[in-house]
Structure formats: structure tokens, C-alpha cells
Amino acid sequence: MRPEDLPQTVEDYRRAAGAALPPATAAWLNGGAGDEITLRRNEAAFDALPLMPRVLRDGGSGDTSLTLLGTRLDHPILVAPMAWQRLLHPDAERALAAGATAQGARMVLSAQATTPLAEARGAGALCDWFQLYWLGREGTLALARRAADAGYAALMLTVDAPVAGQRPREMRAGFALPPDLSPVNLAGLPRPAAGSFEEVMAAAPRWADLEWLCAAAPLPVLAKGILHPGDAARAVAAGAAGVVVSNHGGRVLDGLPASVEALPAVASALAGRAPVLVDGGIRRGTDVLRALALGADAVMVGRPAAWALAVAGALGVAHVLRLLRDELRIAMAIAGCRSPRDIGPSLIFRQNPPEGCLTASSQAK
Numbered sequence: 001m002r003p004e005d006l007p008q009t010v011e012d013y014r015r016a017a018g019a020a021l022p023p024a025t026a027a028w029l030n031g032g033a034g035d036e037i038t039l040r041r042n043e044a045a046f047d048a049l050p051l052m053p054r055v056l057r058d059g060g061s062g063d064t065s066l067t068l069l070g071t072r073l074d075h076p077i078l079v080a081p082m083a084w085q086r087l088l089h090p091d092a093e094r095a096l097a098a099g100a101t102a103q104g105a106r107m108v109l110s111a112q113a114t115t116p117l118a119e120a121r122g123a124g125a126l127c128d129w130f131q132l133y134w135l136g137r138e139g140t141l142a143l144a145r146r147a148a149d150a151g152y153a154a155l156m157l158t159v160d161a162p163v164a165g166q167r168p169r170e171m172r173a174g175f176a177l178p179p180d181l182s183p184v185n186l187a188g189l190p191r192p193a194a195g196s197f198e199e200v201m202a203a204a205p206r207w208a209d210l211e212w213l214c215a216a217a218p219l220p221v222l223a224k225g226i227l228h229p230g231d232a233a234r235a236v237a238a239g240a241a242g243v244v245v246s247n248h249g250g251r252v253l254d255g256l257p258a259s260v261e262a263l264p265a266v267a268s269a270l271a272g273r274a275p276v277l278v279d280g281g282i283r284r285g286t287d288v289l290r291a292l293a294l295g296a297d298a299v300m301v302g303r304p305a306a307w308a309l310a311v312a313g314a315l316g317v318a319h320v321l322r323l324l325r326d327e328l329r330i331a332m333a334i335a336g337c338r339s340p341r342d343i344g345p346s347l348i349f350r351q352n353p354p355e356g357c358l359t360a361s362s363q364a365k
Ligand SMILES: Cc1cc2nc3c(=O)[nH]c(=O)nc-3n(C[C@H](O)[C@H](O)[C@H](O)COP(=O)(O)O)c2cc1C
Pocket: 028, 029, 030, 042, 080, 081, 082, 083, 110, 111, 112, 131, 158, 224, 246, 247, 248, 249, 250, 251, 279, 280, 281, 282, 300, 301, 302, 303, 304, 306
């Protein structure tokens, strides 16, 4: 490969994955719900947030580390749960786990993984959070126990997809799961009947179920897919160990705010009582910086890791995460931030601050 052909950015990986994957698989990976307004908005919202650097400050050493649910991490970039990774690379979740761990990135294994959870856990020390879809109380608890027995350290219950979203792009491309793919980790679990729409909705989780799971599960539970600050507060009151501000990468319901637009109100509702993560549209280190400035403790990337997995397996995943880490560190240094503690809302430039917002003088600390 010529140097000019090596991917240098997440965007390069997106293009390379588009060329490498069968068109129907690319449509499944890249597409979103409905007219894909939310999908586009997730990225556009980051573009629309200019950064306001501070100069001539003490340099520091570009510390990006943090403690998340009791574990020290080198940086705040996690890999989001993504289903069916064998569609992208034969080494699937094992490659993602190895690549993420090589770059100090925690990975969340999807409930719809194509690799047994113990095998994925063994492929990378930082593949240690497990995502759950609701399977009814008995099935969900049994799955949570399987994850705990395999050495996972936390669970992430996805709450924004009581039914599957409609994704016209993949429907037009004729995408269908190959018959030999199955959610291997769900085998043998009791599951509610899921035939008609009514049956699926009747089996969807409610607040009482989240509260029950947080009390019954052997591991801390984060709630993924929260946009409303009231829901965030309610999740923490129900016992959630953290929340993920997310619209599922624009894949479930179209017409939602970008997750980074919903983030500040959630962060202020929780006021540090529980960690706030955000995902959706993060494509550069500067986007990570923007998310931290608006109140996130950490971020998750989905498609960037999937594109890199499709292009170059574990090496690609490690490389794309390295790029994001480096971009974050450099952006922090140039913006005058020695560590995440220096990152706050005044890092976001506002031309006409609405009444009640920080003004230039109140930011001049
Ligand atoms: C191909 C694909 C599969 C996904 N599968 C899951 C899943 O199994 N469980 C889940 O909670 N979220 C799933 N998501 C959503 C991601 O966890 C995450 O919220 C989203 O990808 C973040 O947006 P980004 O792709 O713009 O970074 C999936 C996303 C993609 C792109």
C-alpha cells in the first residue's frame, strides 16, 4: 500500500469499508432509520460546535485518563456494542476486542454478538462490559449471570429499541442475515413470545423492570439510549450505575435530536451523581473533546470501529482508536487542557449566548 493510501482518519476508514464490503452489508452498517435525518444530525451537530481554545497555559503532559465505574482507563473512548460483527470480518468480536484492548479502549460486547461471550472476553482484557436487550426477567437475569460468570464487569441495558427500527436503506439493498449467523450467547435462554407487534410491545421493559434488574443483577447496570434528562434522573433513581445518551446511531427512531444536543441537559440533571456516556456521530478526537466539554465522562464510537474492523481486522481497530486517541490528546494540548478536569462548557464557542448562559467574562477563569 502506498503511504497516501493508508487511512489517516475515521473518514478514510469509512470510505475504505464502503469499497471493501458487499453493498448490502455496507447498507446495513451505514444506514439509519427512516429518512436518516437523525443519522446525519448526529455528525452535523458536532460540526456545528466550534471550539474556543485558551492559549499560553501550563502545558501538562496531555493526560486523557479517567476512572470509570472503578476502573482506570487511559482515555475516555469506548467501543459501542454492535451486533453481527462476523458480517464485517471473519475474526469478528475477537478482533474488535483485541484491537480495542491494544489501544486501551474498553469494548462493550453486544447481546447479538456472533462470538461466545467467554471467547470475546478472552480475546481482550478490556472487552469487559456486556450489553443486554430485554428478554423478560428470567431470560435477562440468566444472561446477566452468564456475563458475570465469564468475567464481565458491567452490564448495559439498551432501552431505546422496544421494537426494531425500520431502515429503508438496507431494505432497498436487500440485506438479510445469513442463515448461519445467530446470537450465540442467547442460546437456550427463556424468551418471551415475539410474534405480533402487540406481543413484542407487551414484552418490552418498563421502569419497574429496570429497577428490578439493577437490584437483581450480579453486576452494575448502565442504561443505554436515554435522551431526556428526566429519564436519566429516573434511571439513576432506579439504581442504574450510569447512563448512555444515545439515539442508537440514528438506527431506531428517525427525527430525534443528535445525541450531543441532548447531552448537556442530561449531564446537568445528573450533576455528577453517575457517569454520563454519549455515542452517535463521533468521528474525530475533536468530537470527543466537544462531548467532554458538554458534560460527558466518556464516549463510545460505533461505526468507526466497525469500518476499521471491516478494512483490516484487529489491526484496523487498533489503528482507528490510536488515531482518535492522538487527535484527542493533540486537540486538548492546543486548546489548553492539561487533563479532562480542564475541559468544560467554556471550550465551546457561542456567538450569541442565550440569556442565562456563560458569558465571555464569566468564562475568563
Ligand atoms: C451495525 C450496528 C449494530 C449495532 N448493534 C447494536 C446492538 O446490538 N446493541 C446496541 O445497544 N446498540 C447497537 N448499535 C448502536 C451502537 O451501540 C451505538 O449506539 C451507535 O453505533 C453509535 O453511533 P455511531 O455509529 O455513529 O458511532 C449498533 C450500531 C451499528 C452501526
